[in-house]
Amino acid sequence: MYLAKVYVTLKPTVNDPQGLTIKGALHNLGFASVEDVRAGKYIEVRVKESDPKKAHIQIDEMCRKLLANPVIENYRFDLEKA
């Protein structure tokens, strides 16, 4: 059993209205030191797989096919035995 921690972020050149909204809200709350906010997704996927290499290949395929949109998003993931 492996647990993949997947991080999906917008590519740096892509506009991020959610991040801008969070930044505005933080400023309104008095956090004037906030320079920039980028919002992304964090997904934990648990797979029944004993071979870490196979698990890695599967998770990468899941990211490309469903979890991330490769046109506008980057993804990375850590794999740990669970």
Add this chain to the structure above:
Amino acid sequence: MYLAKVYVTLKPTVNDPQGLTIKGALHNLGFASVEDVRAGKYIEVRVKESDPKKAHIQIDEMCRKLLANPVIENYRFDLEKA
């Protein structure tokens, strides 16, 4: 300048319809080995602050006040010099 990488996850006892939907979609795509999926948020916050202790306190306050809902969500963050 510090960059905080904030991870917000639903508490384990809280129902996660988004995670269940992703799990169903992965099964439909043929990833039968997927056991469980939990969806969360990943937020990068860049703060203009030279003291790491002060940055840590500020980010923690941002999490409690805006980024996470402490009733149903857990949060953690890493702080790195940027």
